[in-house]
Amino acid sequence: xxxxxxxxxxxxxLGSVYALLALGYTMVYGIVGMINFAHGDFLMIGALGxxxxxxxxxxxxxxxxxxxxxxxxxxxIAMLGTGAIGVGVEAIAYRPLRNKPRMIALITAVxxxxxxxxxxxxxxxIGPNPRSFPTLFKTVRYSFLGASIxxxxxxxxxxxxxxxxxxYLLVNKSKIGAQMRAVSMDKDAAALMGINVNRxxxxxxxxxxxxAAVAGICYASVYPQVEVYxxxxxxxxxxxxxxxxxxxxxxxxxxxxxxxxxxxxxxxxVNSTFGYAVGFIILIVILLVKPAGIMxxxxxEKV
Amino acid sequence: xxxxxxxxxALCMAFGMFACTSTxxxxxxxxxxxxxxxxxxxxxxxxxxxxxxxxxxxxTSAIAGKYITHGVEVVEQELGGKINIKGTDYPxxxxxxxxxxxxxxxxxxxxKLIEEEGVIAIVGPDMSKCALxxxxxxxxxxxxxxxxxxxxxxxxxxxxYIFRACxxxxxxxxxxxxxxxxxxxxxxxILFNNADAYATGLTDAFISSFKALGGTxxxxxxxxxxxxxxxxxxxTKLAANNPECLFLPNLxxxxxxxxxxxxxxxxxxPIVCGDSADTPEVASVAGAAVExxxxxxxxxxxxxxxxxxxxxxxxxxxxxxxxxxxNAELAYEATKMVVYALQNAPxxxxxxxxxxxxxxxxxxxxxxxxxxxxxxxxxKGAVIMEYDAAGVSHFVTAVNPS
Numbered sequence: 078x079x080x081x082x083x084x085x086x087x088x089x090x091l092g093s094v095y096a097l098l099a100l101g102y103t104m105v106y107g108i109v110g111m112i113n114f115a116h117g118d119f120l121m122i123g124a125l126g127x128x129x130x131x132x133x134x135x136x137x138x139x140x141x142x143x144x145x146x147x148x149x150x151x152x153x154i155a156m157l158g159t160g161a162i163g164v165g166v167e168a169i170a171y172r173p174l175r176n177k178p179r180m181i182a183l184i185t186a187v188x189x190x191x192x193x194x195x196x197x198x199x200x201x202x203i204g205p206n207p208r209s210f211p212t213l214f215k216t217v218r219y220s221f222l223g224a225s226i227x228x229x230x231x232x233x234x235x236x237x238x239x240x241x242x243x244x245y246l247l248v249n250k251s252k253i254g255a256q257m258r259a260v261s262m263d264k265d266a267a268a269l270m271g272i273n274v275n276r277x278x279x280x281x282x283x284x285x286x287x288x289a290a291v292a293g294i295c296y297a298s299v300y301p302q303v304e305v306y307x308x309x310x311x312x313x314x315x316x317x318x319x320x321x322x323x324x325x326x327x328x329x330x331x332x333x334x335x336x337x338x339x340x341x342x343x344x345x346x347v348n349s350t351f352g353y354a355v356g357f358i359i360l361i362v363i364l365l366v367k368p369a370g371i372m373x374x375x376x377x378e379k380v
Numbered sequence: 381x382x383x384x385x386x387x388x389x390a391l392c393m394a395f396g397m398f399a400c401t402s403t404x405x406x407x408x409x410x411x412x413x414x415x416x417x418x419x420x421x422x423x424x425x426x427x428x429x430x431x432x433x434x435x436x437x438x439x440t441s442a443i444a445g446k447y448i449t450h451g452v453e454v455v456e457q458e459l460g461g462k463i464n465i466k467g468t469d470y471p472x473x474x475x476x477x478x479x480x481x482x483x484x485x486x487x488x489x490x491x492k493l494i495e496e497e498g499v500i501a502i503v504g505p506d507m508s509k510c511a512l513x514x515x516x517x518x519x520x521x522x523x524x525x526x527x528x529x530x531x532x533x534x535x536x537x538x539x540x541y542i543f544r545a546c547x548x549x550x551x552x553x554x555x556x557x558x559x560x561x562x563x564x565x566x567x568x569x570i571l572f573n574n575a576d577a578y579a580t581g582l583t584d585a586f587i588s589s590f591k592a593l594g595g596t597x598x599x600x601x602x603x604x605x606x607x608x609x610x611x612x613x614x615x616t617k618l619a620a621n622n623p624e625c626l627f628l629p630n631l632x633x634x635x636x637x638x639x640x641x642x643x644x645x646x647x648x649x650p651i652v653c654g655d656s657a658d659t660p661e662v663a664s665v666a667g668a669a670v671e672x673x674x675x676x677x678x679x680x681x682x683x684x685x686x687x688x689x690x691x692x693x694x695x696x697x698x699x700x701x702x703x704x705x706x707n708a709e710l711a712y713e714a715t716k717m718v719v720y721a722l723q724n725a726p727x728x729x730x731x732x733x734x735x736x737x738x739x740x741x742x743x744x745x746x747x748x749x750x751x752x753x754x755x756x757x758x759x760k761g762a763v764i765m766e767y768d769a770a771g772v773s774h775f776v777t778a779v780n781p782s
Binding site: 091198204206225302304306346 | 438439440442443574601602603604605607608609610612613614616617620633636637640644645646661664665667
């Protein structure tokens with residue numbers, strides 16, 4: 078029982094990273110109707126950015142950790158920065174292609190992803206070397222029904238849930254949320270109603286980037302190694318999580334992320350070589366049974 | 381306006397890609413021109429000797445590549461751009477090639493070095509998987525290769541042109557097993573990457589040696605690929621078996637996280653690693669968990685042998701106080717072996733250099749006296765190192781081939 082609980086905690090820990098990233102995929106898909114393959118790299122930018130921002134604040138570093146206030150400042154700067162990069166990527170690479178066939182935007186997204194991975198690698202002060210991530214959260218270990226859980230894990234899991242609830246409320250209850258839903262239904266009609274479509278899409282990318290930064294910080298806090306390629310695999314898996322839950326649906330992204338994380342951990346427990354492939358198997362099975370994903374609604378696409 | 385912007389961005393991108401793929405090819409002080417001028421002046425034609433150096437200058441193992449380059453640079457400085465062979469000074473040029481720790485890239489740069497650059501010998505690569513992928517190219521072309529850190533047995537089995545400066549995996553696994561047994565551990569657990577030749581090679585050797593000594597492997601867990609960063613499940617399962625020591629024969633991208641996670645899941649037993657743990661990066665990622673971790677190493681900078689002291693001093697002076705690790709030391713030894721072969725070969729041909737490499741006997745190098753055995757593996761010793769609380773490793777004991 079305690080082992081089961083322990084694995085569940087590991088699964089939630091991994092799942093919360095997938096979920097936070099999947100939220101970004103799903104938001105962009107839901108509102109703009111494109112798959113932003115560069116989203117995993119926003120996570121890398123968030124984590125690497127945090128690494129450099131934390132370096133700027135080293136004078137506040139006492140005994141290897143930072144005071145809570147400084148940690149909050151670092152995280153907020155990283156979120157704003159990554160969000161801004163998200164907005165920039167959209168404005169430069171995606172906006173000019175918005176009314177072109179979808180395939181063009183998709184290929185551009187792959188290109189942006191390669192650029193975001195390789196450009197920092199070419200910069201001399203970043204480079205390809207993996208770096209060790211600074212300790213932002215002090216790790217306190219709690220025992221819980223025979224399983225151990227750390228403060229970092231609690232922060233990660235609860236942060237993912239809080240963010241999801243917040244996002245759900247934002248989209249469904251706020252004014253900007255109503256605008257987002259309107260743009261997602263029909264861009265042209267929304268524009269006719271006086272909604273600034275560009276602004277709504279920029280905000281969507283900003284939120285996606287900021288969430289990816291949070292995911293990156295969480296991920297790097299538990300697995301303290303950051304490098305320019307860290308986002309590519311995580312991005313792929315989170316994309317699967319988003320499709321699994323029904324791409325375009327916020328609750329679905331969350332559910333998909335946790336399903337991916339937990340199933341990966343439990344599959345590893347059964348057979349460690351099998352764990353990595355399990356996400357793909359689940360994806361195939363679910364798409365066979367329910368092609369729109371768990372929460373997704375099947376819509377006929379007009380060609 | 382938009383057109384200009386996209387043009388600028390496209391250029392920016394192109395620059396980025398160029399910067400990634402371009403390989404820093406340093407030219408020795410003596411360039412090719414010297415040779416041509418000599419010929420023109422009627423003096424005996426002295427050809428430039430080219431030595432290829434293949435290592436991961438960028439990519440996931442760029443740290444190893446940095447140490448390797450620095451190690452070879454020590455030889456380069458010792459030589460001062462020329463190599464004295466039987467009274468004649470030949471200009472020498474080291475061509476550094478980036479293989480990004482990938483099999484395909486290694487194959488490409490081997491082809492380039494052998495066919496286009498016409499090198500007389502190649503130093504590197506450092507990884508078994510890269511050497512296994514590219515070795516047959518050199519073998520078929522008849523170009524001698526001295527790998528620096530490719531410890532897998534199969535590497536020199538490719539053919540009689542493939543040598544190495546390091547000891548082989550079985551010996552390393554055997555050293556780790558012997559050390560564990562001698563220290564008094566009767567049971568051991570292993571976590572290894574089943575998609576990596578280095579990790580599986582060490583694991584097999586450790587298991588057979590440890591069992592032969594009378595020990596028991598209580599549990600063994602695997603994971604597939606270096607993309608995996610979460611080992612909590614495997615470590616939890618290993619911890620349940622209460623082993624007296626944990627063997628982590630994995631590469632630098634994974635093993636520090638494993639050390640950290642092993643302590644986090646509550647494993648308190650001693651941790652033993654392979655020689656990949658021989659870099660300061662381990663301590664900075666694993667943090668406090670690194671204290672007490674021991675590993676097998678080819679070389680200790682704390683060694684007091686004359687050749688070792690000389691090498692360490694030259695290295696530190698040349699590289700702003702950076703201390704050499706095994707990667708640097710083995711790169712130095714591999715290059716020295718090639719230089720020795722060049723100086724003693726009857727003719728300056730690839731075949732002749734190969735034949736001379738195979739007869740190296742009691743050559744004095746920083747790690748001790750090296751003899752190249754019949755299977756082209758060097759006969760040399762290993763050391764056991766231990767990390768202290770500050771993340772600095774210290775010499776524990778030396779283990780010799782048996």
